[in-house]
Amino acid sequence: MVYVQLAQGWTDDEGVNHAAGEMVDVDAATLARLQAEGIVGEEGGGSGGAGGDQKEWVGPTSTNP
Numbered sequence: 001m002v003y004v005q006l007a008q009g010w011t012d013d014e015g016v017n018h019a020a021g022e023m024v025d026v027d028a029a030t031l032a033r034l035q036a037e038g039i040v041g042e043e044g045g046g047s048g049g050a051g052g053d054q055k056e057w058v059g060p061t062s063t064n065p
Contacts, residue, residue, distance in 0.1 A: 001025045004040045 034040045
């Protein structure tokens with residue numbers, strides 16, 4: 001699962017509406033679909049690490065291997 005910020009509103013497969021800017025946890029297949037549709041942005045310009053621009057970061061919700 002990955003935790004992403006929506007660039008625009010989205011209704012998930014269960015019919016739940018999510019507003020633009022909301023953070024949601026999605027699986028890899030859903031993430032790919034959302035990226036293709038422009039609902040979430042690609043990985044942001046930051047490194048995703050401390051001090052990086054995590055606002056647009058698309059990545060795992062945990063650092064555990």
